[in-house]
Amino acid sequence: DGPFLEGGDTLLNGRAIYVGISGCASDLAGADWLQALLGDAYHVIAVPLKSNVLHLDCAMALVKPGLLVWCPEKFVDGLPQSLRTWDAIAVSRDEANKLATNGLVLEEGRMIVDADNARVIGELRKRRMDIIPLAFDGPIGTGGGLRCAHHPLLRESVLE
Numbered sequence: 001d002g003p004f005l006e007g008g009d010t011l012l013n014g015r016a017i018y019v020g021i022s023g024c025a026s027d028l029a030g031a032d033w034l035q036a037l038l039g040d041a042y043h044v045i046a047v048p049l050k051s052n053v054l055h056l057d058c059a060m061a062l063v064k065p066g067l068l069v070w071c072p073e074k075f076v077d078g079l080p081q082s083l084r085t086w087d088a089i090a091v092s093r094d095e096a097n098k099l100a101t102n103g104l105v106l107e108e109g110r111m112i113v114d115a116d117n118a119r120v121i122g123e124l125r126k127r128r129m130d131i132i133p134l135a136f137d138g139p140i141g142t143g144g145g146l147r148c149a150h151h152p153l154l155r156e157s158v159l160e
Helices: 028-041 093-097 118-126 137-141
Strands: 010-013 016-021 043-048 060-064 067-070 087-090 104-107 110-114 130-134
Touching: 010 060, 016 028, 028 043, 060 104, 087 118, 110 118, 118 130
Parallel strands: 016 043, 067 087, 110 130
Antiparallel strands: 010 016, 060 067, 104 110
């Protein structure tokens, strides 16, 4: 029994927090718990995902203000309303399964992306992102991406 809330299901956008709900990890009770814990200063938004999606970061990345990478095939209802005006780089299910949405944002405009995602790297560079390609296929082969492999001790989000 829940509530369940996992880091891979949470993406920050300023005071908006997106929580992936697929039935694999985080659940609505976890999203409700987080909203109650944070109070009215934050807005927790549940994002329905297909039942075979482990975490939200396997389906979407918020790269910088106004830019995201996502796999439309992994969402039940498309992007959350608050993100629908953003420049959205769509990736295929195969690219998402190679964790093209699971890069590590270092700072605004700079990101580490697995080197096997050449097309996505090119699309990000077209949008003036400084991309650091890194061969990370070993961990990705077992289901863990670059975002999964770090643990921020302190992080302020200024997206929105």
